[in-house]
Amino acid sequence: MIRIIGIIFLLLSFSTSSQERNIQIKGKLIDSLGIVKDANIININSNQGTSSSNIGTFEIYASQGDSLQISTIQHQTKIVRIGQLNYHNKILLIQLELKTYTLDSFDLKKHNLTGRLSIDLKSVPKRKKDSILKLTMDFSNINFNHIDIRIDENVRATPPKVRVDPNTKFEGFNFMALFSSIKSKRSRINKEKKLYNTNFQKKIMDELGEAYFFKNLKIPKDKYQHFLAYCNLLEIEKLYYNGRLLEVIQILEDKSITYHKSIRKKDSK
Structure with a gap:
């Protein structure tokens, strides 16, 4: 009977010490693009779970030696063990890796190209916009030796230039407004x-x-x-x-x- 009471006492002491070691750990999740929100965090040892906030932070109870599993749809699942340093600081900074998706195969549509440039160029359809632009930019029919006297008439028709007194360059400048703006x-x-x-x-x-x-x-x-x-x-x-x-x-x-x-x-x- 005394032995049974002693065993029960030891079990209660062990349970109490385990609860004392179970503390609240704060953490933050990031990846190569920034913070990670709405991620699932589970303490594998205690089966307790939580999720990260809109700024990537979370809180969860854990003991030294526990393992946390972090998972999202966009990231690779990561398991982090609570070490002595994390347990002492009561804070974690965890970086997740983004998943990469590789396509197994793709369909290549049928084409009539032969691989010879001289033949394939003839089979490529012409674009109307390119043809119109080519005609617009064609200057081969313009005679550049012909003198257009209308240009001289246009120059003479412009109003004369008005000379401005350089002494009035800074007239009306408001230094007080500039000083007020800087202040x-x-x-x-x-x-x-x-x-x-x-x-x-x-x-x-x-x-x-x-x-x-x-x-x-x-x-x-x-x-x-x-x-x-x-x-x-x-x-x-x-x-x-x-x-x-x-x-x-x-x-x-x-x-x-x-x-x-x-x-x-x-x-x-």
Whole structure:
């Protein structure tokens, strides 16, 4: 009886530890053309499934060592194993290969060509448009030695040229309008740049999640924007919009270490 109770206890402990190891993995699917949406993702080990969103992202629960099967109609089926690095980062970037279709055979319509150019040219039907164009562009009947006096009459019939005073070239030019236009353009560029940065902060938070920044990287919530600006010296914003998400994650993790050191130095002062 004691042995049976011990076995049950071990099984319960093993089940609990397995559930603890089962975490939510985030991923993004891409191919040579861009993002991949509406793809089927199945955890082969747990038989749980999901599909990618309109921006190619997905979320699925998995443990270290599980295998994910990704399939679409347009792509070759791919199986990805959750390794230690993926399990630690809780994020995947998966590239799929497009399918190529090869035709087995095709029908060649019958023709009357012999293979000899001199004979085949005679059997090719003439196009009416080509014949009309040839007649139109034929100048063989024109006598170029004949002088047409009507040309001289046309030249003399044109009105005389009016001379313009060069000193009035810049008369009426509005320098204030030009300055106002440049100032307005700079203001619009700065506004767009600020909006671009704001969108980046929101998008990277939506994609990686609050837990990644505030728990994994241990960034204080009130210093989130300051931390992104600190990391943006390495142009993570440009890398993110170019689809190089893994490089962005690596920079965030590396810079979080030095960022915490700089915060501690300021607090000690």
